[in-house]
Amino acid sequence: MKFTDFNLKESIQQAVEEAGFTEPSPVQKEAIPLVLDGHDIIAQAQTGTGKTAAFGLPIMSMMKADGSVEGLVIVPTRELAMQVSDELYRFGQKSGLKTATVYGGTAYGKQIDRINQASIVVATPGRLQDLLQSGKIKINPQFVVLDEADEMLDMGFLDEIKNIFKFLPKERQTLMFSATMPKAIRKLAEEILNNPKTVSITKSETTNTKINQQYYVVQEHERDDALVRLIDFKNPTKCIIFCRMKKEVDRLVAHLTAQGFKVSGLHGDMEQKQREVTIRAFKQGGIDIFVATDVAARGLDVNDVTHVFNYHIPFDSESYVHRIGRTGRGGKSGEAITLVSPNELRTIKRIEKDVGTQMSTEIIPTRIEVQDAKANELIAKIADTRVTESAINLVKTLQHDLDIVTIAHLLASMIQEENEVKGKDKIGLDHAEIAKALERSKDERSSKNRGRGRSPRRHNDRDRNDRGGDRRSKTRQHSGGGRDSRNAGRGSNRG
Ligand code: ADP
Numbered sequence: 113m114k115f116t117d118f119n120l121k122e123s124i125q126q127a128v129e130e131a132g133f134t135e136p137s138p139v140q141k142e143a144i145p146l147v148l149d150g151h152d153i154i155a156q157a158q159t160g161t162g163k164t165a166a167f168g169l170p171i172m173s174m175m176k177a178d179g180s181v182e183g184l185v186i187v188p189t190r191e192l193a194m195q196v197s198d199e200l201y202r203f204g205q206k207s208g209l210k211t212a213t214v215y216g217g218t219a220y221g222k223q224i225d226r227i228n229q230a231s232i233v234v235a236t237p238g239r240l241q242d243l244l245q246s247g248k249i250k251i252n253p254q255f256v257v258l259d260e261a262d263e264m265l266d267m268g269f270l271d272e273i274k275n276i277f278k279f280l281p282k283e284r285q286t287l288m289f290s291a292t293m294p295k296a297i298r299k300l301a302e303e304i305l306n307n308p309k310t311v312s313i314t315k316s317e318t319t320n321t322k323i324n325q326q327y328y329v330v331q332e333h334e335r336d337d338a339l340v341r342l343i344d345f346k347n348p349t350k351c352i353i354f355c356r357m358k359k360e361v362d363r364l365v366a367h368l369t370a371q372g373f374k375v376s377g378l379h380g381d382m383e384q385k386q387r388e389v390t391i392r393a394f395k396q397g398g399i400d401i402f403v404a405t406d407v408a409a410r411g412l413d414v415n416d417v418t419h420v421f422n423y424h425i426p427f428d429s430e431s432y433v434h435r436i437g438r439t440g441r442g443g444k445s446g447e448a449i450t451l452v453s454p455n456e457l458r459t460i461k462r463i464e465k466d467v468g469t470q471m472s473t474e475i476i477p478t479r480i481e482v483q484d485a486k487a488n489e490l491i492a493k494i495a496d497t498r499v500t501e502s503a504i505n506l507v508k509t510l511q512h513d514l515d516i517v518t519i520a521h522l523l524a525s526m527i528q529e530e531n532e533v534k535g536k537d538k539i540g541l542d543h544a545e546i547a548k549a550l551e552r553s554k555d556e557r558s559s560k561n562r563g564r565g566r567s568p569r570r571h572n573d574r575d576r577n578d579r580g581g582d583r584r585s586k587t588r589q590h591s592g593g594g595r596d597s598r599n600a601g602r603g604s605n606r607g
């Protein structure tokens with residue numbers, strides 16, 4: 113299934129292509145057609161499964177861009193509000209759909225102006241209720257999305273949400289997303305949804321215990337460097353690198369080829385014959401590295417794959433299990449290595465839980481460390497090598513002009529030059545930085561409560577929106593015409 117099968121509006125389809133998405137994720141496959149058909153939906157899907165596009169693409173495809181607020185997305189935290197609105201901005205830019213991001217703590221004036229210019233408002237419940245209740249804004253969104261609904265209830269936002277809906281039009285399409293479906297969620301769904309269709313993305317089986325699973329935390333821009341460093345360090349006999357996008361596959365193949373690796377891409381749209389030739393080369397060792405998307409690797413059965421790399425974390429636990437199962441076959445052991453950004457820590461923790469294994473958090477070795485490891489390998493290899501006659505003759509010739517120590521140094525330098533490890537010394541986050549990032553990702557969930565001060569009673573105060581917590585936050589707006597240069601730049605750089 114492709115994105116073109118959905119019949120999205122031209123400008124939205126273009127944005128999808130620019131984002132580099134080729135295959136819709138499971139929740140997107142199910143939700144997008146239902147939303148386009150005008151249904152309310154209640155979708156159970158975990159974090160990191162591509163929910164933003166699952167609701168964003170179809171509703172934006174149906175929007176008129178007439179200057180009114182057509183869509184409202186309610187999310188639990190300001191961090192999520194920013195993430196969601198960044199993504200929606202990318203999708204809507206070509207369609208002239210502006211996005212306003214709204215959360216507590218800023219002056220009202222500017223924020224209200226921005227809402228009044230936007231087609232889509234992404235908001236946290238507190239400030240939104242505040243704006244609606246005080247009559248500072250009047251909006252008539254035809255599309256309303258509740259993202260991560262269970263988390264909003266966990267954070268105590270139920271009253272706010274119910275209140276918000278009093279100010280929304282009765283004629284609307286409502287989409288609700290939640291990782292879990294406790295009673296409270298189902299009850300809320302009954303109140304706000306109209307004849308909803310259910311979308312449920314189920315969990316996976318567990319994994320082979322012979323596979324050593326590790327993850328490394330890197331910044332988004334460090335993925336390529338991290339990958340090369342880890343291949344250098346792990347020295348896999350055969351490995352498969354998984355990407356989410358075909359575009360990424362192509363780029364990585366070029367990048368790794370330039371680094372001197374024997375690498376090939378495995379495409380879903382490769383001709384069968386070409387596919388067979390490539391797979392044979394992989395089996396026989398003419399190619400050491402496959403770069404593949406999930407679809408392309410389906411059914412791939414190669415026995416001695418020593419390492420699987422997840423260049424990007426997969427959407428669901430099932431794909432994760434499927435991917436890492438390409439190694440550790442036939443009773444052999446294997447290593448599965450996943451690169452995650454700090455933003456994806458929640459997703460990896462969720463997959464860990466689903467799959468029922470504890471992965472180890474590792475630090476990417478520095479250039480010097482890899483260099484040392486390679487030197488040690490070399491020393492062992494030298495000790496193992498038999499002296500040949502041609503070598504004796506070569507040394508004899510060299511000894512006419514040079515002393516024996518100089519000769520040894522020169523020969524060693526020659527070998528070392530080939531072994532040289534490239535790239536910057538430190539790549540990715542160290543243990544302290546990972547701990548901090550993990551803390552932050554937990555904080556996001558509890559930021560509301562934390563901000564409300566220590567008294568548990570204040571948690572239920574009427575005026576709590578004006579206190580603590582959200583003070584650091586601000587309102588941001590993405591302009592559809594690209595006037596916001598920072599975001600316009602980021603949009604076009606992503607791929
Ligand atoms: P969720 O809301 O379920 O946690 P997101 O919508 O934030 O997940 O998506 C997670 C990441 O996956 C984002 O970086 C997004 O750009 C990317 N993504 C979403 N859909 C696709 C797709 N079909 N192909 C490739 N990447 C995608």
Ligand code: MG
Nearest residue numbers: 163164196259
């Ligand atoms: Mg999301």
